[in-house]
Amino acid sequence: MKITVIVVGKTSDKPIISLMEDYQKRLKHYIKLNWIEIPDYKNRGKVSSEELKKIEGQSILAKLQPGDELVLLDEKGQEFTSSEFSKYFRKKMNSGLKNLVFVVGGAYGFSDEVYDRAKGKVAFSKMTFPHQLIRVFILEQIYRGFTIIRGEPYHHE
Secondary structure (H helix, E strand, O other): OEEEEEEEOOOOOHHHHHHHHHHHHHHOOOOEEEEEEEOOOOOHHHOOHHHHHHHHHHHHHHOOOOOOEEEEEEEEEEEOOHHHHHHHHHHHHHOOOOEEEEEEOEOOEOOHHHHHHOOEEEEOOOOOOOHHHHHHHHHHHHHHHHHHHOOOOOOOO
16 A cells, blocks of 8 residues: 655745654655645635635645545544554555545645545544644654554554
8 A cells, every 4th residue: 555645835844844754764664655745826815715725626636546545634534543543554455445645735624626535534633733743743643553553662552
């Protein structure tokens, strides 16, 4: 199984970039990870939030293949413990899924078309976090999940 993470917008925050690169490097030992950044829409100040969600949604959907399973990182999604998240990965791998795609949306969330295409939603908390930090959170939790699957000493319960 491959995991793809799609994020809307870029980050220029060096400490966040460093953490992301560290977890991407670590993940190479477990899975193939595909990281896709969708550039911010250049005229975002000239369109409504609904129009912006549609534009971003079209860009997200254009990156998907027919067999991809789309999971949105959404505050109204299902919450997992880290151990439960590792079981989620194991179940997806055992199902024969080729590509599990997580998406971090833009500031206003997702368009209806993206919600319609999604097979699930995952929340890291009921709290709202900056999208830049969620990039690190998803990478770390994927890494943690695979260390749990392999019985490695990274996670402690």
